[in-house]
Amino acid sequence: MDHDGDCFSKEELFNPILAMGTQVSCLLVISHFFQLLLKPLGQPAPVAQILAGFVLGPSGLSHIDGVKGFFFTISSTDYYETMALYSRIIIMFLIGLETDVPYLRRNLREAFIISCSSSFICTVFALSVTTFIFQEIGGHGSVAVMALTLSIILSNTASPFVLRLAHDLRFASTDIGRLAISSSLVADAYAVFLLIIISKQKHRYNGLKWFFYGILHFIVIISVILLNMHLSDWLNKRHRNLKYLRSTGMSVLLAILFSGATILETMGFSSVVACFLIGATFPRGGKSYRTLLNKLSYFVHNFVLPLYLGYSGFKADITLINSFRNFAIVMIIILLSIGGKVTGTIAACLHLKIPPNEAVLLAFLMNLKGHVDLLALSVGLESTVMSSQVFYNLMIIAVVINSLIWGPVIAFMVRRETEIFGYKHIAFEFQSPESELKLLACVHGPRPVATMIGLISSCRGSESVAITPYLMHLIELPERTKKNLLYNQKEEDELSDDDNYGGNDVVEINEAVDIFYAETGLLIHQAKIVAPFATMYADVCEFAEDKRSSIIILPFHKHQRIDGKLESGKEGIRATNQKVLCHAKCSVGILVDRGLTASMSHMSGTGSLQHMALLFFGGPDDREALGLSKRIGMHHHINLTVIRFLHRTMPMENREIDVAHNEEDLLMAITNHASEYDADNAAMTDFFNSYVTSGVVGYVEKYVEDGRQTASELRDMSEMYSMFIVGKGSGGSCVLTNGMSDWEECPELGKVGDFLASSDFDLCSGSILVVQQYRASKGGDEDQ
Numbered sequence: 135m136d137h138d139g140d141c142f143s144k145e146e147l148f149n150p151i152l153a154m155g156t157q158v159s160c161l162l163v164i165s166h167f168f169q170l171l172l173k174p175l176g177q178p179a180p181v182a183q184i185l186a187g188f189v190l191g192p193s194g195l196s197h198i199d200g201v202k203g204f205f206f207t208i209s210s211t212d213y214y215e216t217m218a219l220y221s222r223i224i225i226m227f228l229i230g231l232e233t234d235v236p237y238l239r240r241n242l243r244e245a246f247i248i249s250c251s252s253s254f255i256c257t258v259f260a261l262s263v264t265t266f267i268f269q270e271i272g273g274h275g276s277v278a279v280m281a282l283t284l285s286i287i288l289s290n291t292a293s294p295f296v297l298r299l300a301h302d303l304r305f306a307s308t309d310i311g312r313l314a315i316s317s318s319l320v321a322d323a324y325a326v327f328l329l330i331i332i333s334k335q336k337h338r339y340n341g342l343k344w345f346f347y348g349i350l351h352f353i354v355i356i357s358v359i360l361l362n363m364h365l366s367d368w369l370n371k372r373h374r375n376l377k378y379l380r381s382t383g384m385s386v387l388l389a390i391l392f393s394g395a396t397i398l399e400t401m402g403f404s405s406v407v408a409c410f411l412i413g414a415t416f417p418r419g420g421k422s423y424r425t426l427l428n429k430l431s432y433f434v435h436n437f438v439l440p441l442y443l444g445y446s447g448f449k450a451d452i453t454l455i456n457s458f459r460n461f462a463i464v465m466i467i468i469l470l471s472i473g474g475k476v477t478g479t480i481a482a483c484l485h486l487k488i489p490p491n492e493a494v495l496l497a498f499l500m501n502l503k504g505h506v507d508l509l510a511l512s513v514g515l516e517s518t519v520m521s522s523q524v525f526y527n528l529m530i531i532a533v534v535i536n537s538l539i540w541g542p543v544i545a546f547m548v549r550r551e552t553e554i555f556g557y558k559h560i561a562f563e564f565q566s567p568e569s570e571l572k573l574l575a576c577v578h579g580p581r582p583v584a585t586m587i588g589l590i591s592s593c594r595g596s597e598s599v600a601i602t603p604y605l606m607h608l609i610e611l612p613e614r615t616k617k618n619l620l621y622n623q624k625e626e627d628e629l630s631d632d633d634n635y636g637g638n639d640v641v642e643i644n645e646a647v648d649i650f651y652a653e654t655g656l657l658i659h660q661a662k663i664v665a666p667f668a669t670m671y672a673d674v675c676e677f678a679e680d681k682r683s684s685i686i687i688l689p690f691h692k693h694q695r696i697d698g699k700l701e702s703g704k705e706g707i708r709a710t711n712q713k714v715l716c717h718a719k720c721s722v723g724i725l726v727d728r729g730l731t732a733s734m735s736h737m738s739g740t741g742s743l744q745h746m747a748l749l750f751f752g753g754p755d756d757r758e759a760l761g762l763s764k765r766i767g768m769h770h771h772i773n774l775t776v777i778r779f780l781h782r783t784m785p786m787e788n789r790e791i792d793v794a795h796n797e798e799d800l801l802m803a804i805t806n807h808a809s810e811y812d813a814d815n816a817a818m819t820d821f822f823n824s825y826v827t828s829g830v831v832g833y834v835e836k837y838v839e840d841g842r843q844t845a846s847e848l849r850d851m852s853e854m855y856s857m858f859i860v861g862k863g864s865g866g867s868c869v870l871t872n873g874m875s876d877w878e879e880c881p882e883l884g885k886v887g888d889f890l891a892s893s894d895f896d897l898c899s900g901s902i903l904v905v906q907q908y909r910a911s912k913g914g915d916e917d918q
Contacts, residue, residue: 154213161444162437166192172772176549178302180295181541183440184504186825188534189599214445215512221442222509223395223409225294228430229319230413231423236600238316244486245316249291252500253324255285256288269640270459270526280525282328285508285527290325290472293318293504295537298439299502303548307681310492314499319410325506326407332513333402357393359415362387367424370648375444377640379425387426399872403632419651424644424660446504449599450534452687467532475501491551498544503533557679559720561907563754563817565684567768570600574683576674578608578707580642582689582727585901587650589687590658592744598612604681606661607643608670610706613739671713678720685721685761685762688714690891694728712882715906720798721758724883726891726902737874747855749886750778751870752814757860760821760909763859767831775832778818779844779870782837841873845889855900860886862906
């Protein structure tokens with residue numbers, strides 16, 4: 135008897151744990167199989183993951199006795215629920231880490247209106263059918279708890295599902311994608327609030343005890359947030375020579391998170407919103423944030439989220455729809471959810487003046503289920519006030535089918551409306567300097583990082599302007615055979631940084647970014663690409679397109695020596711720059727770093743000024759540089775001067791800027807495809823009226839006859855400015871630049887940029903930014 139009891143104990147203690155590991159592996163394998171199967175059809179990963187659980191669960195393969203016995207062992211449900219709990223904790227924490235908090239803060243009103251409008255209508259629908267469903271399923275207990283549960287099911291939006299779907303369909307960085315994610319988070323918060331009320335009924339706390347636990351709830355959250363702030367700051371200062379935190383430091387941070395979340399769950403509160411807040415308030419910048427973001431992203435997106443979504447589908451048993459009554463209840467829930475979300479979201483979008491196509495997509499995204507609603511069903515089933523297994527099973531079926539319907543529909547809609555949800559580049563020439571700036575800066579090593587960060591800061595312009603900057607570390611993937619590695623080993627001190635994919639370069643770049651964030655509070659997102667030079671340009675262009683960047687800034691392939699001369703680096707860097715100029719679907723800038731602009735990254739709070747000059751010769755590239763200069767000129771630590779070069783023989787009536795030129799004339803001149811000079815004059819007139827007359831930017835005109843005089847004027851101002859900004863050049867101004875140099879060494883810089891970076895111009899102490907405007911058809915670049 136004792137032996138039998140011992141065997142039973144071992145079976146209960148060990149077998150479910152071992153079995154769950156095998157079950158998890160099966161779910162992941164089937165999930166990846168469905169992803170491979172559905173990827174050619176354009177279906178996102180979450181759909182495949184829910185479908186995998188759906189097929190593996192009671193609705194599919196678990197009808198086979200052997201499969202059912204394997205997946206539904208004794209006490210396996212408890213292990214699955216525990217796994218789901220810790221999955222929710224880590225998923226919501228990561229969502230908080232990844233959330234663009236400044237965007238959420240700027241657009242909280244819009245997200246609040248959308249989520250509240252849809253949630254309110256869904257709640258009304260839930261209340262209207264509660265009595266009918268309660269009677270039809272023969273429920274017993276509290277009708278009020280069932281009403282709250284139905285309200286959560288209809289009004290909730292699964293933020294993890296929305297986030298992953300937006301990333302998979304590559305519109306997470308668009309305004310509509312970010313608004314959908316923000317709105318789903320607010321809807322989650324509303325659902326959690328209703329869930330807290332249900333939990334109160336479950337634990338049967340009196341008012342005073344519930345109030346005490348509510349205060350304790352906020353104390354726990356605030357304590358975890360403050361502890362994270364101090365601990366992450368301490369960890370960031372330790373081992374500065376490491377790229378990431380050690381495993382011990384990361385484990386301590388996660389232990390604090392799980393401890394706080396477990397305490398909240400024990401008190402009867404859902405930790406969903408708390409974990410999101412802990413992640414959203416986690417200190418940005420530094421090694422701790424970078425480590426958690428990098429390590430958790432891979433783990434969650436490849437393992438935790440597929441299991442969490444797969445388990446959602448695994449819980450549904452479609453065979454329970456064995457009568458017209460059950461079928462009608464499921465259809466009513468699905469239709470009410472669709473009606474409430476679509477009606478409420480579109481009404482809110484009409485109020486916010488969001489375009490109809492975007493409003494429809496937003497409504498469909500808000501209808502994705504499978505998060506707090508499943509948790510509410512579990513809590514309701516455990517509660518004695520609403521114990522109906524039939525209701526539980528039917529609602530899970532409705533939630534899973536609803537998400538399986540809308541996932542493919544959203545994918546089809548996004549791919550069909552590529553002109554709306556695809557990459558839409560707006561040139562700086564037509565951008566408002568007050569609009570959000572998305573910028574991608576690239577470096578191959580730590581040398582130009584300080585200047586590149588300074589340029590990012592200056593491109594922001596006014597501190598009130600929103601900016602989303604990315605700094606990408608480009609690392610050459612060495613193409614070496616095993617034989618070379620075996621027989622031609624280098625000494626350790628001869629190994630380049632590229633041999634270990636960045637080496638200490640990563641530490642230096644991270645340190646520069648962290649110092650900049652500590653001084654300015656501006657977070658620069660970091661990325662890394664390891665690829666051969668032959669294909670590196672494709673990765674850069676794809677990343678810029680995915681992030682909707684307005685401009686890509688590349689480092690020049692030459693770097694400055696101690697004696698001031700420019701020394702050539704790897705030829706692959708130059709080839710990458712040339713290919714990006716040809717293939718990028720946005721503006722491109724090439725930065726020739728001479729070092730002085732690096733101090734720009736450390737000027738906040740000081741009274742120092744940077745003197746920069748925009749050289750304007752005419753043409754679309756120069757107009758693009760002029761548009762970018764609108765932002766740079768608004769920076770309070772930059773003194774910008776626009777220097778316009780004009781031909782000396784130009785008629786007098788064309789020399790002066792018509793300050794009375796109104797906006798309608800400007801738009802008419804551009805849209806009617808006027809001559810290049812008219813377009814240049816119109817753009818300069820608008821710039822003059824807006825920025826020069828107000829004293830924000832200085833303005834100078836230089837009259838020259840040919841390239842020789844232009845070169846002479848440039849030499850005279852070589853020591854006056856820390857940076858020169860110029861368009862790459864696309865024709866129309868050849869008379870001003872012809873004869874500047876005997877030959878063009880670097881055509882990717884244009885004639886003026888090439889002259890400023892040439893050996894004939896070594897006296898120049900300022901960096902150079904050469905800008906090229908994106909044009910849909912680049913048949914070839916004409917010389918300036």
